[in-house]
Amino acid sequence: MRIFFLSLTLCLLLPGARVVAQAPQPGPVLANMPIPAHPRLLLLKGEEELIRQHLEQQLPLRSTHQAILAECDKLITEPCLQRVLTGRRLLSVARECLRREFYLSYAWRITGQAKYRVRAEQELLAVAAFSDWNPSHFLDVAELTMGVALGYDWLYAELPEASRRIIRNALVQKGLQPSFDAKHNDWLQKSNNWNQVCNAGMVFGALAIYEDQPTLASAVLNRAIHTVPLAMQAYAPDGAYPEGYGYWAYGTSYNVLLINALEKCFGRDFGLATQPGFLKTADYFLHMAGPSGQPFNYSDCEPTSTLQPAMYWFAARLHRPELLWHEQAWLRAASPSQFAHNPLLPTLLLWSSSLSGAAVKPPGATTWVGRGPNPVALLRTSWTAPGAIFLGLKAGSPSVNHGHMDVGSFVFEADGVRWGLDLGVQSYESLESKGVQIWGAQRWSVFRYSTPAHSTLVLNNQPQAVQGYAPLISYSDQPGFLSAIADLRQLYPPLRVAQRGVAIVDQRYAIVRDELATTAAAATVRWAMLTAATVKLRSAQEAELRQDGKTLRLIVQAPATITLKTWSTAPPAAYDAPNPGTTLVGFEVVLPPATRSGLTVLLLPGSAGAPPTGPLPTLAEWPRRAVGATRR
Structure with a gap:
């Protein structure tokens, strides 16, 4: 078996080299093992009767x-x-x-x-x-x-x-x-x-x-x-x-x-x-x-x-x-x-x-955190309530297979409505037929794959670092404070610190908290959430979103000097797919040189009642459990 795989590896490395079907020899794993008669794939002879019984x-x-x-x-x-x-x-x-x-x-x-x-x-x-x-x-x-x-x-x-x-x-x-x-x-x-x-x-x-x-x-x-x-x-x-x-x-x-x-x-x-x-x-x-x-x-x-x-x-x-x-x-x-x-x-x-006959009961855990090449945290308030809050945070890297520049992006549901969303894939053929090389550097010119198309941060109007990697560094599964925090620093090299946390608080509302630190140079940061809702700007720091007869208040608590705005999701290039019924809502802020800043956004569903009073907690004040060692 070692000889066969060595030969195969050498042939893969030599230009124009080919391995034909006559070359391989049976290896030790399956040598001389008996095999059932046909049919043998997935459903053996006679097993049809068990299916008929269950039907x-x-x-x-x-x-x-x-x-x-x-x-x-x-x-x-x-x-x-x-x-x-x-x-x-x-x-x-x-x-x-x-x-x-x-x-x-x-x-x-x-x-x-x-x-x-x-x-x-x-x-x-x-x-x-x-x-x-x-x-x-x-x-x-x-x-x-x-x-x-x-x-x-x-x-x-x-x-x-x-x-x-x-x-x-x-x-x-x-x-x-x-x-x-x-x-x-x-x-x-x-x-x-x-x-x-x-x-x-x-x-x-x-x-x-x-x-x-x-x-x-x-x-x-x-x-x-x-x-x-x-x-x-x-x-x-x-x-x-x-x-x-x-x-x-x-x-x-x-x-x-x-x-x-x-x-x-x-x-x-x-x-x-x-x-x-x-x-x-x-x-x-x-x-x-x-x-x-x-x-x-x-x-x-x-x-x-x-x-x-x-x-x-x-x-x-x-x-x-x-x-x-x-x-x-x-x-x-x-x-x-x-x-x-x-x-x-x-x-x-x-x-x-x-x-057969097994009862399917609601799952127990309302928090799931997974490490690996593309870590993700998934939080919810209930498995059975149709209006439950659901919040997902993606970390990882754009460099993974089929990746987008979406590190730090989130989705958000409440009251039965998907308020914060992701556009997802564009048909490969629709791009390849127009000459777009989507499996190389040209990939990042496609709007749906780019940083501005996602509910994450855009720094200095530049894309995220393709090879950057964001681990999940902590989470909480406390019912009153479900949360996860990712370290995004490698995606934004001009920053000394870039952490994003998302949380569901008191089973009522969500917060998105970013803590950033600049180097000797100032930085312009755009915060945005992609939505299919109708957006009405109520004030410089509050927007009202309406969808399917429900409402969501998006309130910027910090910094206090921003002005909310919207951005179009219309395709910027002829090869980009249309994105009808969607918009981006958020704000831009200039961070001074050599400073630390916090951005805090409250997502308050209509069913949640009045917003919380007083300042929302910083990331250091969030309850934390270590995620553990990360890997790429």
Whole structure:
């Protein structure tokens, strides 16, 4: 195994060097291990009966099952997939292949209706006939390989030998072999979702053809077991996923699929599930959504949330039904047909079987703080009150994968309204099609990625330092004072001190407190909150925000000499996406040379009543618990 990975590493370092599928040899981790007969991916032969039993017992599961069947009936009437690129990507086709194969194969195994099997085979043959699976954007190959492998495995006994051969050859030639080409496999050395998704797709492909290509399959599996921990290191130590809420759903879901596939076939996870922070990440995802259901969508993430089947795997693994608090709310409030766009929806039915009858009670903790490359603090007053206060603070660095210049930004909810928000991602294709290089220095010219687009500080009209890093340095979980403090100094090199604290006080209101110290030069600081509310400036230091019939008072307590104003979020460049219905409200202040200053803003919901009297506490007066050592 050491020889194989040394060869692979050398080839990755040599320009133009290539590793072909014939080179790898089976490694020691999986050498000569028995493997179940088909079907072997996620759902072994005979396990369908347990799902059928739970469908009879639980209405939410039965409704989800029926939604999958209804979607399959629609798919049968549609044309088979074609190899149509969107820009440089085949990803939409790959994802639809996975969805179709998962849904149709599931429907066949649970109902036994031949129409689903026949259509699944047609889709498999159509995709197998593609000229290639677009290895230049290897996520496409990974998702196509997973979809084709799943269909091949779940339909194996009923597939004609001629179809098996065509599909198997496609898995090998268009899926697995390209993963040993150094032009396409730099994801092996990445610590982000590409590593997780690509390794998962290759593992599914390898398990599907294991008996026919044991040397190739063993090499793929051993490689995944040795390389996916590089991406999983990002969860340490507390489970905060650096790429944010939306990419958690992507990378973590595929990581879970990889682990579950290995466990089903070999009865062990080879230590992957116990990688530091991985099992803790379910709490991160649980706390990331506010009472409105909207997530803290920092980085390249959408401002919406949806059902996540991977949480059922975590809940079952950890014996913690409360992790399904949001998932159960989704199933109660929405029609399962709304989730039919999710390629992985059938896993909800696979992974929920061991949770039959378990009561989902409200989670206990109202504070969650996670360290790591992109630390985050999440505070709330209640899990059950619709009007509860929710406050999230992001620390970390713009340099993380999919990062924005949003360090120190926050989101704020109260009275059922998201008052302080994040614009989130702009479509990559909308930028790349206009020639914008969003994975390099030009990234920071995109408005949504820039510092002024976020609820944080702008210093001297300059962007945050890309390589700067802000740790969370303390927090409080006292019910009367939930808080977190981050040290932002590295993001603003001209300052000697830059700390931001956010707090929920007396379960009624929030404060945002910044403490700054200048060097020998003066500094101009802009404080702003991004909002979708209508803003009315009541005085130099108070603004009234209105949204959905509710009100919020934004009161600047310090410094006393500012004048509140608003800024437009209209796109400054032709390639920027519009941001309708949003505005920035805040103030600017000039800090004299060699001085220390404090900025204190009170966010008072309409339900909170009168504002507090007297000055609000400085950061030194906040109750504190140490967050612990930080890491990048």
